[in-house]
Amino acid sequence: MSKPKRQEQEDASPEISEVAKDILRMQLPIQIPGLGHVNMYALVDRNGAAVIDPGLPGQSTWDAIVDRLKQAGLEPRHIHTVFITHSHPDHFGGAVRIHKESGAKIIAHRAFHFGGPSNRKRHGPVADHGHAHTHAHGHGGGDHHVEASVDDLVAHMDLLERDRRNAENPVRRIASALRRITTPAPWKGPADRAKLRESLRWLGFATFGRSRFLPTVTHHVEHGDVLKLAGREWFVQHTPGHTADHICLHDPETGAFLSGDHVLPSITPHIGGVSYLADPLKSFFYSLDRVGEIRGVELALPAHGHPFRDLAARAQSIKQHHHERLDEIVEIAKDVGRADVNTFMKRLFRERSWGDMAESETYAHLEHLRLEGRAEASRNEQGRLVYEI
Numbered sequence: 001m002s003k004p005k006r007q008e009q010e011d012a013s014p015e016i017s018e019v020a021k022d023i024l025r026m027q028l029p030i031q032i033p034g035l036g037h038v039n040m041y042a043l044v045d046r047n048g049a050a051v052i053d054p055g056l057p058g059q060s061t062w063d064a065i066v067d068r069l070k071q072a073g074l075e076p077r078h079i080h081t082v083f084i085t086h087s088h089p090d091h092f093g094g095a096v097r098i099h100k101e102s103g104a105k106i107i108a109h110r111a112f113h114f115g116g117p118s119n120r121k122r123h124g125p126v127a128d129h130g131h132a133h134t135h136a137h138g139h140g141g142g143d144h145h146v147e148a149s150v151d152d153l154v155a156h157m158d159l160l161e162r163d164r165r166n167a168e169n170p171v172r173r174i175a176s177a178l179r180r181i182t183t184p185a186p187w188k189g190p191a192d193r194a195k196l197r198e199s200l201r202w203l204g205f206a207t208f209g210r211s212r213f214l215p216t217v218t219h220h221v222e223h224g225d226v227l228k229l230a231g232r233e234w235f236v237q238h239t240p241g242h243t244a245d246h247i248c249l250h251d252p253e254t255g256a257f258l259s260g261d262h263v264l265p266s267i268t269p270h271i272g273g274v275s276y277l278a279d280p281l282k283s284f285f286y287s288l289d290r291v292g293e294i295r296g297v298e299l300a301l302p303a304h305g306h307p308f309r310d311l312a313a314r315a316q317s318i319k320q321h322h323h324e325r326l327d328e329i330v331e332i333a334k335d336v337g338r339a340d341v342n343t344f345m346k347r348l349f350r351e352r353s354w355g356d357m358a359e360s361e362t363y364a365h366l367e368h369l370r371l372e373g374r375a376e377a378s379r380n381e382q383g384r385l386v387y388e389i
């Protein structure tokens with residue numbers, strides 16, 4: 001007996017549908033836990049089409065793109081613009097090939113960057129692994145007054161710029177990949193290093209595989225920029241949280257809103273703790289509130305799942321979900337006392353979800369509590385972060 005699938009998990013339907021004026025929903029197959037398809041939207045105009053989020057890299061995506069476009073009487077060479085909502089591979093994977101075929105513009109947020117921040121300068125209570133037992137308190141910490149807004153990101157552009165420069169230089173790219181491999185995630189101790197196989201795969205990708213599927217952004221945009229797509233004007237909304245570089249698009253004329261992974265219809269997007277944002281969860285709350293305030297949104301078009309109506313209500317219910325998770329963590333703490341991220345994660349998630357992603361999300365929540373002054377962090381004998389609430 002299998003449980004009914006959530007809409008985000010449904011297999012990619014080969015059929016295309018016009019979901020709003022001159023906007024076609026084209027589902028591309030993806031194989032990612034919890035997700036069965038990604039929506040590529042084609043915004044058609046007199047000169048051809050712009051596509052939003054053209055799926056994962058690889059041949060099966062490409063075949064699906066060609067097939068879906070054909071149903072609309074289009075070919076890859078007709079795509080003049082690729083718009084990428086954020087730096088996850090299921091959203092930008094097809095961009096390199098499209099650019100090669102048609103010379104399309106590639107548009108993304110100016111902070112677009114694939115891969116998390118380099119370990120050394122990561123945020124976190126006790127970022128330097130050399131100093132076990134150092135106490136960091138929620139109160140008075142340097143990060144405590146950081147505003148979770150677009151300013152938050154601006155404050156971290158230096159770090160981002162440096163990582164981006166490193167990624168462009170092959171020697172630095174290898175050095176930073178090696179650093180990533182040898183440094184465990186910020187909440188882990190020195191003994192919790194990634195397995196060698198995983199490390200080597202990442203090293204191979206970070207050094208040689210990158211340019212094959214990571215697109216070069218030709219046009220960087222930021223909050224408030226206006227783009228002409230499907231013959232009308234769209235406003236760029238910067239929505240940091242799920243990633244620091246996440247953007248949505250709003251069309252005031254028809255009330256369409258391309259929500260990417262920021263607001264999904266029936267699942268809550270992953271909020272990881274390793275980010276350019278000091279407090280990704282706080283940024284996410286901020287961005288959910290901003291999106292909920294936009295007037296005249298008639299139809300949200302998410303990157304996964306079906307179009308839906310009430311964007312503001314959905315944004316609030318996602319926020320509510322995370323507040324409940326925070327309360328749950330406070331309850332768990334009463335039980336487990338001073339505990340590491342893995343311990344909280346195992347209580348917070350069902351066993352089938354256990355792993356690095358769940359740990360990262362747990363870490364984001366614990367850090368949020370710490371930065372709000374509701375939790376304290378220190379390192380235990382194994383060098384792991386432990387939280388006390």
Ligand SMILES: [Zn+2]
Nearest residue numbers: 086088242261
């Ligand atoms: Zn994503």
Ligand SMILES: [Zn+2]
Nearest residue numbers: 088090261303
């Ligand atoms: Zn996604």
